[in-house]
Amino acid sequence: MKSNRQLSVVVTLILSLLGTPYFLSSAFAQHAPTELNIEVITSGLNHPWGMAFLPNGQLLVTERVGRLRIISTDGKISGPIKGVPPVFNKDQGGLLDVVLDPDFSNNRIIYFSYAEPQAKIAGTAVAKAKLVNTSLENVEVIFRQHPKTDGAKHFGSRLVFAPDGNLFITLGDRSNYMDEAQLLDNHLGKLVRIQRNGSAPKDNPFIKNPEIMPEIWSYGHRHIQGAAIHPETGKLWIHEHGPRGGDEINIPQPGKNYGWPEASYGIHYWMTPIKDEHAEQGFEEPIYYWTPSIAPSGMMFYTGSLFPEWRNNLFIGALAGQHLVRLVTKGNKIIREEKLLKNSARIRDVAQGPAGALYVLTDEKNGKLIKISRTSSK
Numbered sequence: 478m479k480s481n482r483q484l485s486v487v488v489t490l491i492l493s494l495l496g497t498p499y500f501l502s503s504a505f506a507q508h509a510p511t512e513l514n515i516e517v518i519t520s521g522l523n524h525p526w527g528m529a530f531l532p533n534g535q536l537l538v539t540e541r542v543g544r545l546r547i548i549s550t551d552g553k554i555s556g557p558i559k560g561v562p563p564v565f566n567k568d569q570g571g572l573l574d575v576v577l578d579p580d581f582s583n584n585r586i587i588y589f590s591y592a593e594p595q596a597k598i599a600g601t602a603v604a605k606a607k608l609v610n611t612s613l614e615n616v617e618v619i620f621r622q623h624p625k626t627d628g629a630k631h632f633g634s635r636l637v638f639a640p641d642g643n644l645f646i647t648l649g650d651r652s653n654y655m656d657e658a659q660l661l662d663n664h665l666g667k668l669v670r671i672q673r674n675g676s677a678p679k680d681n682p683f684i685k686n687p688e689i690m691p692e693i694w695s696y697g698h699r700h701i702q703g704a705a706i707h708p709e710t711g712k713l714w715i716h717e718h719g720p721r722g723g724d725e726i727n728i729p730q731p732g733k734n735y736g737w738p739e740a741s742y743g744i745h746y747w748m749t750p751i752k753d754e755h756a757e758q759g760f761e762e763p764i765y766y767w768t769p770s771i772a773p774s775g776m777m778f779y780t781g782s783l784f785p786e787w788r789n790n791l792f793i794g795a796l797a798g799q800h801l802v803r804l805v806t807k808g809n810k811i812i813r814e815e816k817l818l819k820n821s822a823r824i825r826d827v828a829q830g831p832a833g834a835l836y837v838l839t840d841e842k843n844g845k846l847i848k849i850s851r852t853s854s855k
Contacts, residue, residue: 512851512852513849513850513851513852514848514849514850514851514852515818515847515848515849516847516848516849516850517845517846517847517848518548518552518836518845518846518847518848519548519552519553519554519845519846520843520844520845520846521554521843521844522538522540522546522554522838522843522844522845522846523540523541523542523544523842523844524540524541524542524571524825524840524841524842524844525538525539525540525541525825525826525838525839525840525844525846526539526540526541526571526572526573526574526825526826526838526840527539527573527574527575527589527590527634527635527636527826527838528575528826528828528836528838528846529575529576529577529587529828530828530830530831531547531577531581532581532582534550534830534831535547535548535549535550536548536836536846537575537577537587537608538575538838538846539572539573539574539575539589540571540572540844541566541570541571541572541573542564542566542571542572543561543563543564543566543571543572543591544557544558544561544572545557545558545561545572545575545589545613546558547611548846552846555611556611558608558611558612558613559611559612559613560606560612560613560614560616561589561613562591562593562604562616562618563594564591564592564593564594565591565592565593565594565599565629566592567592567599567629568629568630569592569629569630569631569632570592570599570629570632571591571592572589572591573589573590573591573592573601573632573634574589574590574634574635574636575587575588575589575590575636576588576589576636576637576638576644578605578638578673579638579642584607585607585608585609586605586606586607586608587605587606587607587608587613588603588604588605588619588636588644589603589604589606589636590602590603590632590634590635590636590646591604591634592629592632593618593621593625595625597627598625598626598627599625599626599627599629599632600621600622600623600624600625600626600632600651601620601621601622601632601633601634601646601648601649601664602618602620602621602622603618603619603620603636603644603646603671604616604617604618604619605617605619605673619671619673619674619675620646620669620671620675620692622648622664622665623663623664623690624663626651626653626654626665627653628651628652628653628654630649630651630652630653630700631649631650631651631652631699631700631718632648632649632651633646633647633648633649633698633700633701633702634646634647634648634649634702635647635701635702635703635704635715635775635776636704637704637705637706637713638706639670639706639711639713640706640711642672642673643670643671643672643673643678644670644671644672644673645668645669645670645694645704645713646668646669646670646671646692647668647698647701647702647703647704647715647717648664648665648666648667648668648669648698648701649665649666649698649699649700649701649702650665650666650698650699650700650737650738651665652700654666655699655737655738656738658696658697658698658699658737658738659696659697659734659737659738659739661683661688661689661690661693661696662688662689662690663690664690664692664693666696666697666698666699666737667690667692667693667694667695667696667698668693668694668695668696668698668701668713668715668729669690669692669693669694670692670694671692677691677692681693681694681731682694682731682732683732694729694731694732695729695730695731695732695733695734695735696733696734696735697734697735697736697737697739697760697761698715698717698735698737699717699718699719699720699737699738699741700717700718701715701716701717702716702717702718702773702774702775703715703716703717703773703774703775703776703793703794704716704776705776705777705778705791706778707778707789708778708780708789709789712728713728713729714726714727714728714776714778714791715727715728715729715776716773716776716793717735717737717773718770718772718773719741719742719743719766719767719768719770720741720743720744720745720746720751720770721743721744721745721746721748721769721770722741722742722743722744722767722768722769722770723741723742723743723744723751723753723766723767723768723770724743724766724767724768724770724771724772724773725742725763725765725766726763726764726765726766726811727761727763727764728764728809730761733761734759734760734761735755735760735761735763736755736758736760736761738751739751739752739758739760740752740753740754740755740758740760741753742763742766742768743768743770764809764810764811765804765811770797771795771796771797771798771800771802772795772796772797772798773793773794773795773796773802774793774794774795774796774824774825774826774840775793775794775824775825775826775827775828775837775838776791776792776793776827777791777792777827777828777829778790778791778792779791779792779829779835780829781829781832781833781834782833783832783833783834783850783851784833784851787803789806790803790804790805790806791803791804791806791811792804792827792835793827794823794824794825794826794827794837794838795823795824796823796824796825796840797823798816799819799820799821799822799823799824800816800817800818800819800820800821800824801816801817801818801821801824801827801835801837802814802815802816802817803815803816803817817849818837818847818849821839822839822840822841822845823839823840823841824837824838824839824840825838825839825840825844826838830848832850834848834849834850835848835849835850836848836849837849
């Protein structure tokens, strides 16, 4: 095994040959399990947002401007997939996340989230469709945020299938409507749970109360842009943006209130303080938070064999932080944090590939798909 200094030199050389500005943090170099290959698979994506691996190893990628692409295993980008509905392409709005149906190999169904326009307002929507070659067929909207609002921020939009086959949809408070996160007659600032046909499962926490939106799973959230199922417990973990600080990781429980905007470990943009006591006000405490903000986006638990020492670690992209976060977990706790790709780019999403490599999307007009693999020791 080479020394840490030699490791840093090798990685830096690889990156310089690629012509990319990506560097590993000194902290990572000190704990690196082996030499890493950092490879730009492709570039030229217009603000890519979400991705999902197809069974054949190709990758579905959304572009916020409203295009869905397929990236081949050798990095070639397809033309836009036909049949994507019109999107509200402004600021944080656009075509957002994408996931495969749990039975995709048989039914070819995908689900995607987007900011759906309606006159001068918009709202988060989720549609399902059949992917046939380079077209979407039988597009059906199965969820619409209620109500649609003005503004172009905080659409949320991560999609995650739970082990029971139900679909979690993360939502934001739409920025100008943050007080609505505490009210249960709307979808703003909520985590919702639906069946694949769009109906609310019978065991949702508020299903029997006609005055509450039946899809709501938990509430009091600000802007959830990361979600993943823990590989051992089967429980959903999420992260959400705080204001000036206070980005949170939560394990959302049914019917629970996570405090926004009454509680946060950050402060408002206009510098007004917010109480940081959660439990004292009857809210759920986050299991982890960042102050100052890293602006987290994308989330995955590592389960592969390429990096066995990273198994069950949590990986999160950082937009403002411009790095990839690796979090070591123990049960429901996070015990260590490490920064990878430090000072690189706004990382929008992270995913595990079929062979166990990590893939990240950079949030740029010339967005990149980057692969992180390992070089075998000699």
